[in-house]
Amino acid sequence: MGVVRIGVLGGGGILGSHASAYAKIRDRCEVVAVAEPDVTRHDRVKALLGANVRLYADYRDVIDLADVDAVDIVLPHYLHLPATLCAAEARKAVLVEKVMARNVRECDQMIDACEKAGVSLTVCHDRRYDSKWIALKEVVDSGVLGEIFYWKLEHNQNVVFPEGSWVRSREGLGGGAIMSCLTHQIDSLRWYGGEFARVSCMTRVIPDRMEGETVGVIIGKMRSGALAQLSINWFTRSNGARPNDLWYELVHVCGTKGEAYFMSSRGTFVMLHDASDGAAVSRYGREALDGFVEVPSGSWTGHERCIAEWVKSLRGEPSQVITSGRDVRGTVEVAEAAYRSAQCGREIELPIDPVSGD
Numbered sequence: 298m299g300v301v302r303i304g305v306l307g308g309g310g311i312l313g314s315h316a317s318a319y320a321k322i323r324d325r326c327e328v329v330a331v332a333e334p335d336v337t338r339h340d341r342v343k344a345l346l347g348a349n350v351r352l353y354a355d356y357r358d359v360i361d362l363a364d365v366d367a368v369d370i371v372l373p374h375y376l377h378l379p380a381t382l383c384a385a386e387a388r389k390a391v392l393v394e395k396v397m398a399r400n401v402r403e404c405d406q407m408i409d410a411c412e413k414a415g416v417s418l419t420v421c422h423d424r425r426y427d428s429k430w431i432a433l434k435e436v437v438d439s440g441v442l443g444e445i446f447y448w449k450l451e452h453n454q455n456v457v458f459p460e461g462s463w464v465r466s467r468e469g470l471g472g473g474a475i476m477s478c479l480t481h482q483i484d485s486l487r488w489y490g491g492e493f494a495r496v497s498c499m500t501r502v503i504p505d506r507m508e509g510e511t512v513g514v515i516i517g518k519m520r521s522g523a524l525a526q527l528s529i530n531w532f533t534r535s536n537g538a539r540p541n542d543l544w545y546e547l548v549h550v551c552g553t554k555g556e557a558y559f560m561s562s563r564g565t566f567v568m569l570h571d572a573s574d575g576a577a578v579s580r581y582g583r584e585a586l587d588g589f590v591e592v593p594s595g596s597w598t599g600h601e602r603c604i605a606e607w608v609k610s611l612r613g614e615p616s617q618v619i620t621s622g623r624d625v626r627g628t629v630e631v632a633e634a635a636y637r638s639a640q641c642g643r644e645i646e647l648p649i650d651p652v653s654g655d
């Protein structure tokens with residue numbers, strides 16, 4: 298394949314991050330069409346992607362275009378499944394924004410349809426491609442932290458949507474803040490630390506914000522034996538907008554020989570608890586024995602790198618796509634298990650049986 302011709306389905310908020318990613322790889326791909334029914338958003342779409350991009354009212358119109366090779370789904374969550382099924386039927390490769398779908402059953406239908414059609418299904422879980430999150434992955438994988446026994450991951454935002462928005466609807470979103478955005482943390486933890494063995498969860502709904510939970514806390518036990526604490530707070534205003542605010546996202550990992558963290562707006566840091574690993578001391582410096590030191594990283598955003606790797610894979614070039622539908626299905630499964638725990642007040646073991654659609 299030469300220049301990949303892409304159709305983007307949805308022209309809303311996250312299009313900005315996708316558009317800047319496409320701009321970085323103009324020699325490899327071109328966004329030829331966008332589906333966006335809200336005409337008040339069309340000027341912004343053209344400003345982001347160029348005046349020549351063709352606009353259509355519905356995702357089906359773009360999937361059917363003969364000059365679209367692959368589609369990038371940036372639609373509300375309740376449309377991820379039908380748009381993927383439609384793309385598979387038209388034999389178009391799919392990139393779908395997180396969260397992959399509203400539940401495991403929908404994920405399985407998407408995987409099945411794409412595999413039967415012989416097209417790839419990639420999920421844009423951008424954190425796995427972000428240079429600073431990768432820097433933490435390299436620290437963890439190097440073994441310098443010893444045996445890892447504790448993870449803490451947080452997501453803090455002030456999320457307020459107007460009446461009528463799909464984000465306020467449990468049905469539209471697939472739940473609440475956990476399914477929508479704590480899946481960033483669940484997915485990252487699966488990538489960093491392996492699979493979950495069991496979870497328990499509590500949620501708090503704030504009815505004037507949305508039907509689903511605005512706050513959620515998951516306690517997990519990993520198959521490795523490590524404990525994990527994941528929380529999302531969609532009510533806080535202290536999410537890193539000003540210098541003295543708290544962080545937007547935090548990942549803290551603690552092992553027998555050291556600890557490390559990623560904090561948004563700050564970077565990735567490591568501390569060694571002793572000098573027994575000479576190679577680690579020379580890699581991070583003796584200062585790492587006295588406190589946290591910054592780990593150098595690249596400057597790619599997750600969206601830029603995810604989209605670049607996806608386009609390379611479509612062109613048959615060597616690529617590092619690490620978020621296929623099959624890779625990511627387990628992320629939705631952990632969120633769904635957490636909801637079952639919140640509902641019944643017990644721990645839930647993974648894997649779970651997908652809810653039957655019958």
Ligand SMILES: NC(=O)c1ccc[n+]([C@@H]2O[C@H](COP(=O)([O-])OP(=O)(O)OC[C@H]3O[C@@H](n4cnc5c(N)ncnc54)[C@H](O)[C@@H]3O)[C@@H](O)[C@H]2O)c1
Pocket residue numbers: 306307308309310311312332333334335338354355356357371372373374376394395396423477
């Ligand atoms: N990775 C991240 O950090 C991040 C951040 C924000 C959103 N997202 C994800 O991106 C996706 C989209 O979120 P958003 O914030 O851009 O939502 P949004 O509501 O701003 O945009 C969705 C767009 O889809 C359009 N749409 C609705 N029905 C359509 C149809 N039939 N055909 C074509 N377009 C249609 C809407 O008019 C809207 O403009 C979601 O999966 C969301 O979770 C990811």
